[in-house]
Amino acid sequence: MSEKTQVVKRIAYGNIAFFMGKQAEEGKTHKWTCYVRSVHNEDISYYIKKVIFNLHQSFPNPRREKFPFEISETGWGEFEINIKIYFQDASEKPIDLYHNLRLFSADPQVNLNPKRPVVAEFYDELVFNSPK
Numbered sequence: 001m002s003e004k005t006q007v008v009k010r011i012a013y014g015n016i017a018f019f020m021g022k023q024a025e026e027g028k029t030h031k032w033t034c035y036v037r038s039v040h041n042e043d044i045s046y047y048i049k050k051v052i053f054n055l056h057q058s059f060p061n062p063r064r065e066k067f068p069f070e071i072s073e074t075g076w077g078e079f080e081i082n083i084k085i086y087f088q089d090a091s092e093k094p095i096d097l098y099h100n101l102r103l104f105s106a107d108p109q110v111n112l113n114p115k116r117p118v119v120a121e122f123y124d125e126l127v128f129n130s131p132k
């Protein structure tokens, strides 16, 4: 029986957001970055070929292909971001992640402080069977 080798890669995805202060331009109350990264700070481009962040349609050019695998924007609200991950191994099907962008904290002190970020981060395991 041939041995099946498995490689598991743990990734983190999510966002960090900062209130831009009371003087912020209307509609741009927060700056945020949505990202995909290795849990172990490895270079995930060894196995991830490209990441496309699909933003809300009201953003200019809402389909964003980024390297490194993060997108920074300014905005005013929270919405779902589709993150489509394509692999270097063309035989691996792309995967879809869905992240609800978080700008606001339950703590009002955080929400009014431009120095205190809101972070929403989630984890996933990519399992590669008998990688080449």
Ligand SMILES: O=C(Nc1ccc(C(=O)N2CC(c3nccs3)C2)s1)[C@@H]1CCCN1
Binding pocket: 027, 056, 058, 059, 060, 074, 075, 076, 077, 078, 079
């Ligand atoms: O917030 C929400 N949807 C949002 C969609 C887009 C948002 C945003 O932040 N922006 C659009 C982008 C632009 N910049 C310039 C021109 S359009 C900045 S927010 C929902 C509504 C209720 C609860 N959540």
